[in-house]
Amino acid sequence: MRQATVYIDSEALQYNLNRVKQLAPKAKIVSMVKANAYGHGVKNCLAALKNTDAFGVACLEEAIEIRELGYQQPITLIEGIFSSDEMKTVLEQNIEIVVHHQQQLDWLYAHQVAYQNKNLKVWVKLNSGMNRLGFKLSEIINVIQTLKTKGFTCVLVMHFANADTDNHDLNEQQKLQFLQVKEACSPILASCCNSAAIFQWPELHFDFVRPGIMLYGASPFAHKSAHELDLKPVMSFTAEIIALNHLQKGDAVGYGSSFVVEKDTHLAIVSIGYGDGYPRAYFKQNYVVINHQKVAVIGRVSMDMIAIDITGLNVEIGTKVELWGKHRLVDEVADANGTIGYELLCRLSNRPIRKVV
Numbered sequence: 001m002r003q004a005t006v007y008i009d010s011e012a013l014q015y016n017l018n019r020v021k022q023l024a025p026k027a028k029i030v031s032m033v034k035a036n037a038y039g040h041g042v043k044n045c046l047a048a049l050k051n052t053d054a055f056g057v058a059c060l061e062e063a064i065e066i067r068e069l070g071y072q073q074p075i076t077l078i079e080g081i082f083s084s085d086e087m088k089t090v091l092e093q094n095i096e097i098v099v100h101h102q103q104q105l106d107w108l109y110a111h112q113v114a115y116q117n118k119n120l121k122v123w124v125k126l127n128s129g130m131n132r133l134g135f136k137l138s139e140i141i142n143v144i145q146t147l148k149t150k151g152f153t154c155v156l157v158m159h160f161a162n163a164d165t166d167n168h169d170l171n172e173q174q175k176l177q178f179l180q181v182k183e184a185c186s187p188i189l190a191s192c193c194n195s196a197a198i199f200q201w202p203e204l205h206f207d208f209v210r211p212g213i214m215l216y217g218a219s220p221f222a223h224k225s226a227h228e229l230d231l232k233p234v235m236s237f238t239a240e241i242i243a244l245n246h247l248q249k250g251d252a253v254g255y256g257s258s259f260v261v262e263k264d265t266h267l268a269i270v271s272i273g274y275g276d277g278y279p280r281a282y283f284k285q286n287y288v289v290i291n292h293q294k295v296a297v298i299g300r301v302s303m304d305m306i307a308i309d310i311t312g313l314n315v316e317i318g319t320k321v322e323l324w325g326k327h328r329l330v331d332e333v334a335d336a337n338g339t340i341g342y343e344l345l346c347r348l349s350n351r352p353i354r355k356v357v
Contacts, residue, residue, distance in 0.1 A: 003240040004276050004352040007325075008040055012217055012232035013048035019230060020211045023198050027205040028053035030076060030191070032212035034062055039345035040216055040235055044356050046071055049215070056210055060086050060095070067093050076123060079133065080104050087111045094118055098157060100125035100133040105143065109150070116151055121189070123155045128177040129170050130161040137177050144185045155189040155208065156182055163196035164221050175204070196220035199229065218341040219331050226329055235345065236325030237352070239272035240318055242305075253307050254299030267298070268310045270321050275303040277348035278323060279337040286336040289322040290315060 020029055031052040032038075037045040042062070046069055049055075054074040057063050059082070063075045072094075080098045081087060084107040090097060091114050099105055099122060108115060108122065115122075124144055127134030135143050147154050158178045162168035174192075182190050191208035193201065198209050199220070213219070217233035219226045226233060245267040253259045253267065270288070274280040280301040287294040288308055299307045308321070324330040330341040337344075 002271050003238075003320075004272050005238050006040075006348065006352045006354050007236040007238070008044045008354065008356045009232070009234050009236065010045075010048040010356055012234045013045060013215065014051075015232050016215045016217055016234070017049060017052060017211075020198065020209065020214065023202070024193070024205040024209045027193075027207060027209045030054040030056045030208050030210045031215055032056040032078075032210055033066070034058040034078070034212075035346045038213065038216050038342065039348045041354055042066065043069060044354060045234075054208075056212075060089060063093060063095050064089070074121075078123075081107060083107075084110065087115075091115065091118060094120065096120050096123060098123040098125050098133075099143075100127075100135065105147075112150060112152075119153075121155050122147055122152045123157045123191070126156060126158045126178060126181055128158050128174040130159050130174075132159075134158070137181065140181055141184050144181070144188065148185070148188075153189070154185070155191055156185065157190075158192040160192065160194060160197050163194060163200055166200075175201075178204075194220070213342055216345065218329070218345065222335075225331065233324075233326050233329060235330070237278075237323040237330075237348070238320050238325070239270050239276075239323060239352075240320055241268045241315060242271045242317060243269040244310075244315075244317065245269070252299075255302065256300060259299040261298075264311075265309055266311045266313075268308050268315060268319075270306050270308060271304065272306055272321075272323060273302045273304040275349060276351050277344070278306065279333065279339070279344060281338070282336045283338040284336040286333065287328060289325075289328040290319060292327055294328070295321075 029052050031049050033042050033055050034057045036042050056076050056078050058079050076096045078098050125134035126140050144154050162170050178192050190206035193209045195211050195214035217226050217231045247261050247265045249263050251261055272278045286297040296309045297306055298309050322328055324333045330344055334341045334344050
């Protein structure tokens with residue numbers, strides 16, 4: 001059997017959740033499990049996150065999956081509902097919604113009594129410069145005041161565009177707008193910290209923090225590793241060597257014959273490729289790890305296989321190769337491929353076997 005395997009370390013996930021609690025001890029934690037728990041498999045992760053205060057998801061289907069698995073913590077739809085028809089399920093499943101445009105407010109008002117009877121909070125999104133979702137500064141105060149007049153409990157929510165970048169001008173603009181609205185609408189619950197902001201601004205933790213990538217042991221910063229942030233990688237992605245070759249100087253490797261060895265080389269073929277979600281295009285030298293030692297990936301990544309240079313190593317068919325995990329961080333692989341760890345985790349295919357450890 002092909003042995004491409006994704007291991008999910010539940011203890012590492014619990015460790016990272018506790019790390020959030022250490023950093024934001026006074027805030028409630030909304031653990032982001034959207035996109036199938038960032039590619040880790042929501043079924044694989046919820047037990048390790050059972051002590052979170054709430055869950056955050058992108059859409060109703062993701063929320064329903066959590067309920068069907070038996071978890072009753074509050075769930076917040078971070079993009080809100082997409083039609084009036086979804087309100088019925090929201091009410092049945094005790095789900096909280098973000099509102100970020102007038103039509104969502106209209107759908108909410110149409111179910112006002114039922115929503116309030118459920119004691120569900122309404123999360124009101126401020127567009128302070130991210131320019132994706134939310135009410136502008138000129139309109140959100142009136143929106144919140146109207147909701148409060150109608151008896152709703154509101155949470156003011158915002159998303160930083162550059163929390164991972166020190167001294168970005170927009171950070172201060174977003175902070176000032178958020179604090180201005182918070183003061184104008186006081187008393188009001190508040191939430192503005194994603195993973196990067198949890199580390200950057202303890203003074204902004206307020207009532208709820210919303211950790212995502214840090215829960216899974218990857219770094220929200222380009223300049224700081226997960227290890228430096230005291231986070232433990234949750235996913236280890238491995239495969240096995242399925243063939244060994246000896247190449248002479250001048251031999252080419254892989255599609256396009258674009259890589260030519262400059263000396264006699266021992267080569268191994270690993271049963272992994274872009275069909276599994278391993279990235280194909282890289283801008284820097286990429287590596288895998290065998291027995292704690294970095295090994296270069298050479299030639300083009302195929303749909304089902306990669307080639308690695310094992311010159312000088314004692315390996316055999318069946319030797320396990322870490323593609324990313326505890327020794328080769330997913331962020332390092334992402335950097336070599338000109339992307340971010342979030343993308344590599346989320347785009348893994350269903351072909352690799354999943355195991356919880």
